[in-house]
Amino acid sequence: MDRIKKIISVIILISIIVLSIYKVSFFLQLKESDNRYSSYLVENTDIDVLFLGSSHVRHGFFPMELWSDYGISSFNLAANGSTIPVSYWVLVNALDYQTPQVVVMDVFDMFPGRICSTSWGQVHIAFDFFPISINKYKMVNDLFDDTGLTDGNGVNIYQKRWELLWNIGEYHSRWTDLTEIDFKNQKELEKDSSIWKGAEPLTQVVDRCEMSYPESSDDLKYDELSKEYLIRMIDLCREKGIDIVLINTGYDCNAEAKLFADSVYDIAAQYDVPYLDFTKENIINFASDISSTGHNTHVNFSGAEKLTSYMGGYLLENYLLPDHRYDVNYSSWWSDYRVFADSKKDYLISQNEITNYLMFLADDDYQIIIEVKDMQIFFEGRNQVMFENLDVDYCYLDNTCNLILIDNEANEVSYLWNDNDNGKVTNTSIGNLRICYNADATKYSMYLNEKELYSITDVEDSERIRISVIRKSTGDIIDSRAFN
Secondary structure (H helix, E strand, O other): OHHHHHHHHHHHHHHHHHHHHHHHHHHHOOOHHHHHHOHHHHOOOOOOEEEEOOHHHHOOOOHHHHHHHHOOOEEEOOOOOOOHHHHHHHHHHHOOOOOOOEEEEEOOOOOOOOOOOOOHHHHHHHHOOOOOOHHHHHHHHHHOOOOOOEOOOOOEOOOOHHHHOOOHHHHOOHHHHOOHHHHOOHHHHHHHHHHHOOOOOOOOOOOOOOOOOOOOOOOOOOOHHHHHHHHHHHHHHHHHOOEEEEEEOOOOOOHHHHHHHHHHHHHHHHHOOOEEEHHHOOOOOOOOOEEEOOOOOEEOHHHHHHHHHHHHHHHHHHOOOOOHHHOHHHHHHHHHHHHHHHHHHHHHHOOOOHHHHHHHOOOOOEEEEEEEOOHHHHHOOOHHHHHHOOOOOHHHOOOOOOEEEEEOOOOEEEEEOOOOOOOOEEEEOOEEEEEEEOOOOOEEEEEEOOEEEEEEEHHHOOOOEEEEEEEOOOOEEEEEEEEO
């Protein structure tokens, strides 16, 4: 009996130690991977489209917009710095949980011949949210079997490869780096992940610095490693009965990456798969839709809205994807979308500069009222290109226009003149507009469909332009902002 008690005691002690190590490991683990992707693992409805690739895809395609506009259920598993070999193994592990109808894979090829493009930490973010499994073990053996393998910073990652399976070795010293997100439990991380479903917008507008390319490719290095894994991905999708679409988002990539992207036409033809090279399409406006430039150009929120819309139309036209918006089994997606819409609103109202504010107005769910008090503001800095991005036609901006109404979804813009007729109701493309003045005309209020947008007093006479934003799907007034 004593022997049995000792055995039981040892088992309990070992269990406590293992559980403690697990808890400490989870607590110290960088939560960025789970915060982005973990909801994919627990999604109880079918994911029909899966996006893979590097940060160009992660910041360029919004699954929740595909949901609201087309009813397409999708998830963005692209990760910053992910190479094509890494993306291949992300797909292998992802197929343990879902079998999508379509995989959209970006061929942007950052550093020819590299498994890890920049930092080892980015590989962790791509894989940490996946639990330990046979395929995760195979991934480690396949990608990191070279004893001399290093990341972009020269760190030997062969010696650290097993930390992808048991990552307490990677994160055990994070005690002084813990942030608020590290104190969230798994359910909270999954809830956060479900909002953008792997995607994230970029919030800057920058000037494009277009790359120039050599006429000859003789001195360039062709990436055979990326080609090998791209073909493996095509074969895997074919084996699983999944359609694959290859895309290129490397607008101003370096010469080697362009060489590889151009070669994908031959690969796509050989394997009879579609290849969409966005660098040859007129989809984005380089004056308003770019967040970073040079050899690693990314789109900002406005550019991502355009890429997402283009991709949604392409998917709907070429694949028999069901519209899940009216499927009761997908009701949670509408709940996620409402939080997503609030998140977009938070991005909008947090912008203090007019350029970035106008960028976040490029949203089909927004109706916009612009009250103009100083027409000159339309011609300053980057303002003209940002207003034109909202389809404002500068031919109509004169002394007969001091109100501009924009319906993004309908692509309608109206140009009106406020004639100070107190209480007059004007029927417009976005609803009934009414302006009411007090007795001595020192204060007035603007109403849309009898909801007050704002009130203006003499104190605010210095404002040059006021922009009010209405969420079309709900009629809610989400912001009214003056810029001076």
